[in-house]
Amino acid sequence: MPSIIYSKWFNWIAIGSFFLGGLWTLLTQEPYWLAIPFILVLAYPLFQFVVTKTEQLYWLLLIVLPLSTEYNFTPSLGLDLPDEPLLIILSITVFAGILYQPAQYKFIFASPIIRWIIALVIWMLISLCYAPNQWLALKFILAKSWYILPLVLLTALIHQQSSNFKKTALYLCVPMLIVVIQTLIRHAFYGFDFVAIKKTMGPFFRNHVNYSAMLVCLIPIGLLIHHFTHPLRTKKLIKIGLAIAFFGLFFAYSRGAWLALLVGMIAYWSIKKNILGKTILIGMITIFIAFVALINNNRFMRLAPEHDQTIFHENFSEHLNATIGLKDISNAERIHRWVAGVRMVAEKPWTGFGANSFYNNYQPYTAAPFKTWVSNNPEHSTVHNYFLLIAIEQGIPALLLFTGFFIYLLLLSQQLYHQFQNNYYRAISLGLGIMLLMIASLNFTSDLIETDKIGGLFWLAAGILISLKHHQQIEKEALAG
Structure with missing residues (x-):
């Protein structure tokens, strides 16, 4: 499947996050806001992998669907593993695909x-x-x-x-x-x-x-x-x-x-x-x-x-x-x-x-x-x-x-x-x-x-x-x- 996002989009997002993170740190005196741009930079390779391997992840989802198990992290929070995290990742990819290449979903x-x-x-x-x-x-x-x-x-x-x-x-x-x-x-x-x-x-x-x-x-x-x-x-x-x-x-x-x-x-x-x-x-x-x-x-x-x-x-x-x-x-x-x-x-x-x-x-x-x-x-x-x-x-x-x-x-x-x-x-x-x-x-x-x-x-x-x-x-x- 084609990639659904250009890297230049990410560059603009990263530049904007550096600027906003620094500005918000000055206003709130809370230095952890500066960590957000670095998190984005580290997350980008993973995101790039997901958007270029969407179909492979889809097939993996089907394979693990009968094999997944329920796991409760807390009494009120539970997920089916590993299929539900895959569903969430693929949902983000599909949403981005609709925004960037809506014609293929016409x-x-x-x-x-x-x-x-x-x-x-x-x-x-x-x-x-x-x-x-x-x-x-x-x-x-x-x-x-x-x-x-x-x-x-x-x-x-x-x-x-x-x-x-x-x-x-x-x-x-x-x-x-x-x-x-x-x-x-x-x-x-x-x-x-x-x-x-x-x-x-x-x-x-x-x-x-x-x-x-x-x-x-x-x-x-x-x-x-x-x-x-x-x-x-x-x-x-x-x-x-x-x-x-x-x-x-x-x-x-x-x-x-x-x-x-x-x-x-x-x-x-x-x-x-x-x-x-x-x-x-x-x-x-x-x-x-x-x-x-x-x-x-x-x-x-x-x-x-x-x-x-x-x-x-x-x-x-x-x-x-x-x-x-x-x-x-x-x-x-x-x-x-x-x-x-x-x-x-x-x-x-x-x-x-x-x-x-x-x-x-x-x-x-x-x-x-x-x-x-x-x-x-x-x-x-x-x-x-x-x-x-x-x-x-x-x-x-x-x-x-x-x-x-x-x-x-x-x-x-x-x-x-x-x-x-x-x-x-x-x-x-x-x-x-x-x-x-x-x-x-x-x-x-x-x-x-x-x-x-x-x-x-x-x-x-x-x-x-x-x-x-x-x-x-x-x-x-x-x-x-």
Whole structure:
């Protein structure tokens, strides 16, 4: 990629900083201001390296995405390492690139996807004005920005080159396969025990939900790699990798991921038949009817668990039976928080309680009959439904905007699949549509868009769809010419 800044710009900045640093030192009698120009001089070689190696850093980001770990520097400050620092560095580079060479981003800013994202960010800023804790809400917006800039804008820019789609698939799937292999080996020493799965995926994943979610979302990408691989020996190796992935998914013991796999199959059939819009509409109507039926005459109170019987089951078959009987502690606790969440939305429907505010506000809205053994929430986790979380923290307008954006991405993937003449791009569009509907399914019982793993895949998919639309436009013009 071309360099995005001339060294003469830096020379002027350095001269200006020397002048201002010296002047401010004279005025304040604080000599440390003189250190700023020297810091800039020392930082310049590093910055020059970043702006000339932007694409290499991007590929490094994709490689470490499945391998990153959460690290808390303080109780209130945590980062995903090493991917989040890379996201921040790349965000600065992209921002500088937009300022210095805006023409290369022209096709990206012309995309409706960017208009949706701008609308989402504008509403975040509006809700920030009404947030009780504006610092928490501002941190949320900043974190969102350093996901969107590299994973949407830079992704769209880099994938103008068709071979980069294959690189993206490999750089995501190979590291994830390594994580799965080490998890299965460690899990085997525990006899693939249900409880032991929590001990085997560290330090790469916090829990089996996050692990299985990323694994199931990358399976369609693995199948694409298999589809486009022609040497027979390599194809056999990929089949072995896919078999390991399915073994890993089974022994992750995650009901949400298994359901997402089924949803992925439905997505495949729906996109092929060009009826994804109808499938989504049926799903939304079903959810709406179920919601209305539950709140009518307080029918939801019938779902209240028996506190002493709602426990964690160490045997997986007992765990599944408890799930069917609504006595499983994880789902019972989800219902406990969903009840609180719906009440919170009713309290502040327009601007919400502010980003990152659910944990600090939800307890007064809970219903006593739904309390479980883990309702004290020692992990400080949220409502376990991303769509509900958006409504709670940013209001119903944010929920409508995000849902509309998600549906647009899904329908765009279907549209591209049926409009492309090129089978390579058709297959990528299909794979993205499957992955996105899986992500939607997972986020009905979790808040995974806010994690680096699934959130990274979601924004990455948005960026790839921008580039695919650009390729489709080029193909269309070539056919017309």
